[in-house]
Amino acid sequence: MSFQVRLTIFCMGLSLFALVLGLVRKGRFREELSVVWLLIGLTAMLSSGADVVLDRVAFKLGISYPPVLGFVMLFLVLVFGFLYFSVVASDLKSSLKELAQQTALLEHELKRLSEKISQR
């Protein structure tokens, strides 16, 4: 891999890392949810020099074209990232349901009590 390519990949990873950090700093991205994206950015930065390791591992696994291994690993990282956020979304949906139901029940109770007070 040429130096320019390594530098480009490193800068792309660094940009992602910095972007996510910036979003967290501005309060637009929750810290606990940003960890996955920071890890992806870090992985991208490290991958700029990973070809040395990748080439050896790929050949040992019988993969004749090492970049394929890189793509597979990237794909797995993204899949697990999406899985994590799907779990988060699922939790949020449950919480939203609970809140909506509580709101409806409380609103009804409040209305009933208000009517009772106004009848006195």
Added chain:
Amino acid sequence: MKTLAIIPAYNEEGTIQEVVMRTRREIPSADIVVVNDGSSDNTSPVAEQTGAMVLNLPCNIGYGGALQTGFRFAAKHGYEVVVTIDGDGQHDPSFAHQLMAVMAAEQADVVIGSRFLQGQYQVGLARKLAIRVFSRMATRYTGTTFTDPTSGFQLLRRRVFSYLALRDNYPLDYPDVNIIMALHKMKFKVVEAPVRMMEKPGGESMHSGLKPVFYVMRMSLAIVMVLLKKV
């Protein structure tokens, strides 16, 4: 028995008044609560004008979520039995007595009103096939014949709806075979009784496009979860 009729409704301003009035006429001993599932039309004010109690969900959480809200209300206010009736006018409230009679005769905990036991209700081929497959699954698992597991016209005893009112014990979308199997696993007695239902007029079909495919996948997973989960 202290009875509550739960009517979940989403954008049913055209039918809700009639549904409430018919329910009141056919089951005069029952209190009525309309659960407005985040409707964007006048479902809520129309329902309130009928004199029914109305629970207004701040956003649309789904048919199952709306029903569960009704269960929570019923559990909190000491009702012994609830009857669930759709707000779109599909269910004929006069058959609630049939459900009550079957509940008493068979000492059942849940009675599901089936539109297929006697009626001529027509459904599309894909839906018919899915209902048949999952009905057979429920029948094999419980030992009781089920023909209409997706029916929303149901009568439930307190011990059942109190359980279903808790946290994630009820699906957000449509209760189906998985609920029947889960209740059977909990040792509740679930039976069917014949009822009459009207064909749903107009509206977007929930069975169009790829929805039946997703429905089959989702239901298969839900059934596996019931079998795997500890009671």
